[in-house]
Amino acid sequence: MxxxxxxxxxxxxxxxxxxxxxxxxxxxxxxxxxxxxxxxxxxxxxxxxxxxxxxxxxxxxxxxxxxxxxxxxxxxxxxSIFGYLDREMTGDAIEVQLWDAPKTTVESGAFDPNQLVVHQQDVEAIMNALWAGGAEAMTVQGQRLASTSGVRCVGNVLLIHDQRFSPPYVITAIGDQKKLKAALDASPQVHIYRQYVAAAGLGLSVTEKSAVTMPAYDGTIELNYAKVLEGQDD
The missing domain is CATH 1.10.287 (Helix Hairpins)
Structure with missing residues (x-):
């Protein structure tokens, strides 16, 4: 390796x-x-x-x-850099759930339907805030992620490690619960999502969890970097 x-x-x-x-x-x-x-x-x-x-x-x-x-x-x-990716981790955590607005809100016609579903950027906003808050380990839909991992949405389906998931989306982070919650509160992107929660009924819950166990990360943690070729210094 x-x-x-x-x-x-x-x-x-x-x-x-x-x-x-x-x-x-x-x-x-x-x-x-x-x-x-x-x-x-x-x-x-x-x-x-x-x-x-x-x-x-x-x-x-x-x-x-x-x-x-x-x-x-x-x-x-x-x-904090590697997150003990090669092993299980157990600790206190913050669990964040996101889900689409109820059908009644969609049928009311008061909002653009595109504003009533959870998007990839919303999931990423939560993830980024939790990493910024010092998360030591993180899962999305139970899938262990590295700080360099990404997620992708196709419609309202979330793709992680070649698996498909539908809402509600569950992001869990092990770490200092106060710092993790403070990081969520400080994130401008999370603040915007919360505005839609209040106005349009998008779903959001933030819950403290005790003794959460996360599986080892089974993806790659190798980062490629540029090297100077021999004889190319000039």
Whole structure:
């Protein structure tokens, strides 16, 4: 199995490289040489500085990758990153259920029918808020997910791990219950959904659960990342 690299480390490395390039190339108009000799000297110095900066940042990225590649140690010391995906987890949890508006609301004609059903974005809003709230493990419809997992809706059918599920949709997260609920309250997307709950009768329940056991995650946790090819440094 290849090294599993936290997406945040790769993003940080990429961001540093982009920032370095932007900084090295800004203010070009204010530093224009007056003759050819000055131009050559200026461009040579600038290139040397850029190569030094890129080399230093590449070393930082390599160090981050090497550290993150220690899968066993990382899983033990950083459960918030890996979520103990390779094993069952038991703990206190928050359970969120979402369901479509009742048939009577649909038949009233007061709302666009599209506003009366749970959409993929609604499920994702709950998931994202719970991850942001420090969820240590999560299931949707009983299916264990990683923080990089996604769900997909086709009509009012939710697809997870090649299985189909209909409402109500149940999202459960193990973690600090107060922090998880606070994260739901702080999410702008969840706030919008709650407005439709009040106005149109969409379904939402948030319940505290004790001693919830979640199965091990059976998907892949390997993240692919870019590598510098040998002989391609120039």
């Amino acid at each position: 290849g090294s599993s690299i936290p997406a945040g480390l790769v993003a940080i490395g990429a961001g540093l490289l982009f920032a370095a390039n932007a900084q090295l190339f800004d203010d070009r108009e204010n530093r224009t040489p007056q003759n050819l000799v000055e131009l050559v000297q200026f461009e040579t110095a600038k290139l040397e500085n850029r190569e030094k900066a890129v080399s230093a940042l590449r070393d930082k990225v390599d160090q981050a990758i090497a550290q993150a590649g220690q899968d066993d140690d990382q899983k033990e010391t950083h459960p």
